Amino acid sequence: MKAAVLHEARQPLRIEELEIPDVGDEDVLIKVAACGVCHTDLKVVEGRNRFTPPTILGHEVAGTLEQVGARCQDFKVGDRVIIGMRYKCGRCRYCLTARENLCERRPAPPALRKPDGTSVSRWNVGGFAEYVSVPGYMVFRIPREMPMEEASIVGCRVTTAYNAVKHRGRLEPGDSALVIGCGGIGLNTIQFLRCFGAYPIIAVDIVDDKLEAAKKFGATHTINATVVDPVQETRKLTDGGVDKAFEAIGNPKTSDQIIQATRPGGTATIIGGLGNGPFTISSGRFVTSEITITGVSSRQAHDVEEVFQMAKAGRIELKSLITKTYRYDEINEALADLEHGKLRMGISLWN
Ligand SMILES: [Zn+2]
Ligand SMILES: [Zn+2]
Secondary structure, X not given: XXXXXXXXXXXXXXXXXXXXXXXXXXXXXXXXXXXXXXXXXXXXXXXXXXXXXXXXXXXXXXXXXXXXXXXXXXXXXXXEEEEOOOOOOOOOOOHHHOOHHXXXXXXXXXXXXXXXXXXXXXXXXXXOEOEEEEEHHHEEEOOOOOOHHXXXXXXXXXXXXXXXXXXXXXXXXXXXXXXXXXXXXXXXXXXXXXXXXXXXXXXXXXXXXXXXXXXXXXXXXXXXXXXXXXXXXXXXXXXXXXXXXXXXXXXXXXXXXXHHOEEEEEEEEEOOOOOOOOOOOOOOHHHHOOOEEEEOOOOOHHHHHHHHHHHHOOOXXXXXXXXXXXXXXXXXXXXXXHHOOOOOOEEEEOO
């Protein structure tokens, strides 16, 4: 099978030939139709996330089941599925309390083999490939009417935003909300805020096109941060700060800004990955203001089903999130477009 292999950070991926992965009794083999190109993949290419070279990126996988292990009775060959959960140990305190997104002893996915016998690791699940094998607990059936491209992004960016709004921000109807960063995650956060009854929904970015898109997904007010200070403007619009603020970039400065723009008793949720580096909070006011600062790790298993139901019912928009699809051998172009801010969401097609 073909797969896009990363040998070194900041180098293009190379399309190479690998053996089709083994399928154990607990596993399913997916013939990949579409795999989203997520910012997390880009961070690995840029060397900001660690990896074991050579490796295969890609984790927003949608495809058709080609083989089903003996102990995966819930599925049959031909089922259309996405990968919605990550590997889990199944025994730590988080796995035992349905918080497997926080698993402490997450196993590494088995490596793949090249025809010459050398091995290639998989970062997350290794979705930039013609076939992917994963345990059956990681896959979810796609609603019949939903195209593969739309379903694929539910596997990461859409459901991560849902987790942020529902579980981490604990949004309540009437809460005022702020979202800094109107890329894929930010637009999804905005559309879930609309579904959950937030008002106002203030969107911040430095690109006017992205702010226009934010309005279509439900933002009631927009701020271009190159023109107006987003913290001062948000405080002005909401008489002192929002109930719930979200950072959807993974940037230390904007992470601090959402904390400064949150009202006493509110919650600031950082969705973008900040890595392990230090990060400065410019005012300790959050302590006596009882502001909660929290983060987001992927999603809980039932979030995937809930998001599929909402998409089926037309409560959220998936199609217009996807700005471009790429053939599998255009994967480097997709990553470059993402890096240069040309994409809302891009999808690579594999079969
Ligand atoms: Zn992702
Ligand atoms: Zn675990």
